[in-house]
Amino acid sequence: MERQPKKTRAKKPKIRLTIFDVAREAGVSTKTVSKVMNNQPGVSEETRARVFRVVRELGYHPHYGARSLRAARRNCVGVAVAPPLGMVPLREDFLVWLLAKLSTTFSSDGAYLTFDTSRLSEGSMIDYGRGVWERMYDLCFIVGPFPLNDNTINRIHFSGVPYLALGRPVPWESCNYAAVDLERAAYDSAKFLLARGHRRILLLSAFEGYSAEWERREGFCRALEESGIRREDAERMIVDAGTRPEHLRDVLEKALKALEYT
Numbered sequence: 001m002e003r004q005p006k007k008t009r010a011k012k013p014k015i016r017l018t019i020f021d022v023a024r025e026a027g028v029s030t031k032t033v034s035k036v037m038n039n040q041p042g043v044s045e046e047t048r049a050r051v052f053r054v055v056r057e058l059g060y061h062p063h064y065g066a067r068s069l070r071a072a073r074r075n076c077v078g079v080a081v082a083p084p085l086g087m088v089p090l091r092e093d094f095l096v097w098l099l100a101k102l103s104t105t106f107s108s109d110g111a112y113l114t115f116d117t118s119r120l121s122e123g124s125m126i127d128y129g130r131g132v133w134e135r136m137y138d139l140c141f142i143v144g145p146f147p148l149n150d151n152t153i154n155r156i157h158f159s160g161v162p163y164l165a166l167g168r169p170v171p172w173e174s175c176n177y178a179a180v181d182l183e184r185a186a187y188d189s190a191k192f193l194l195a196r197g198h199r200r201i202l203l204l205s206a207f208e209g210y211s212a213e214w215e216r217r218e219g220f221c222r223a224l225e226e227s228g229i230r231r232e233d234a235e236r237m238i239v240d241a242g243t244r245p246e247h248l249r250d251v252l253e254k255a256l257k258a259l260e261y262t
Contacts, residue, residue: 022054079113080128
């Protein structure tokens, strides 16, 4: 009777490898492995190559969660959106552009990119700075527009976490931001039309209560006031167009039919 080969149970691989496993397989100390993984000097090229070979063979990756408990660095770049997404729907091309720029800048450092997609709402206990308060990021980008008199960006400013606001916070002009000067743009546009004899100019506005709306309103009214038009009359020529395409279409149709605007 032919003897059947004994069945052997496959050995379950170790799920969580540690720096001690790498050190044992490479025949070096854990301190040497740490130096290699962090690209620090003091290790010969031969030893460095041996440690990297063992790392690849074992499939080892550093435990950043544990590392972040011991060090301030989390190797993470955060992106948060200041207004609720229902107020400011993000365009896909903007997100792709932002992801490409961040990847180009930080990929060489092996940093993670984290997008905070929480559903912010009025009265919510969660704000867009939660990734800073919960110490998720080494640095972060905050996408505007920002609510007027917003205190969250001010708290981020003094938190010590490096950040850049994409949009101009009001009134925290001392904050770090990169933005188009919407006030100057509205001012120059209105002056262009005023110089050609127009006195009844319609400004389509959006994001009421946010910095972007305030900037455009201020630039528009300043240009008209310089031309002798009272502030209250200038503000009556500002119409809220909202952020929904169907609302904007209705507003435009009414404006084009109105004979009072030139």
